[in-house]
Amino acid sequence: MSRSNPRVLSTLERAGGFASAQEVYRLMQREGESIGLTTVYRALQSLVNDKIVDVLRREDGEAIYRLCGEAHHHHLVCKSCGDTVEIEGGAIEKWAKVMAEEHGFREVGHTAEIFGLCGKC
Amino acid sequence: MSRSNPRVLSTLERAGGFASAQEVYRLMQREGESIGLTTVYRALQSLVNDKIVDVLRREDGEAIYRLCGEAHHHHLVCKSCGDTVEIEGGAIEKWAKVMAEEHGFREVGHTAEIFGLCGKC
DNA sequence: GCAGAAATGAAAATGATTTTCATTCCCATA
């Protein structure tokens, strides 16, 4: 069931490891690759499931996909230029664990993003 | 030019200070208010411009509007039954601030959610 | 070679958001 199409992955890499589904699709088109938009979406979703890429949101709501290392980390995103910095989340891990225990939750995960204006913007 | 319709604002307040445009609209409909969806969108945008409300994104990309003054809190969500607990995020606030400073970001906000299985599930 | 499963992609559907545009409301001034 692995729909993690390698051509899509390699295109995402070539795009700087950071692009929307539409961008990946247009890039592949421009490069003469024959692929359908549907397949690009499916491949990206699959890559997200396999935790090979992360998905974030642009300010306009468009999903952007981003290659990421295996280590669990968080993002500091510039809301103007989209620049992203991967940051350490030790404090969050602990917070999530404590909060979950306190309320009797198990098998917990979490998301946390910080957004603002970067130095250049 | 102030399109910050007070009925929209008061509905957003009644919704717990946290809702999407569509939800605000549906809520107003249900309460018998006569208003157009377009106006709801315009009013919310206007409130954002006036910095009376914040805008965030749900995981599916839908924009959600939040009253600025509201005590900022986070959520612990059960991924099985959807039960939600509002939790304190003091640790997160500090983490976000430190991380932002460290990387030269300003005007920062953040999102953080914890999800897992609640005691009943 | 062949059946059945998985992958593919074109086209249609969906759903949030925005735009268009004609109408209505408000309000200051003649």
Next chain:
DNA sequence: TATGGGAATGAAAATCATTTTCATTTCTGC
């Protein structure tokens, strides 16, 4: 009180990312 113009309103159409449908093609193991 009439009136003229700018602002507000909302229905309907347009936009755009994303998902679904479904028919077709490609793989796989036998």
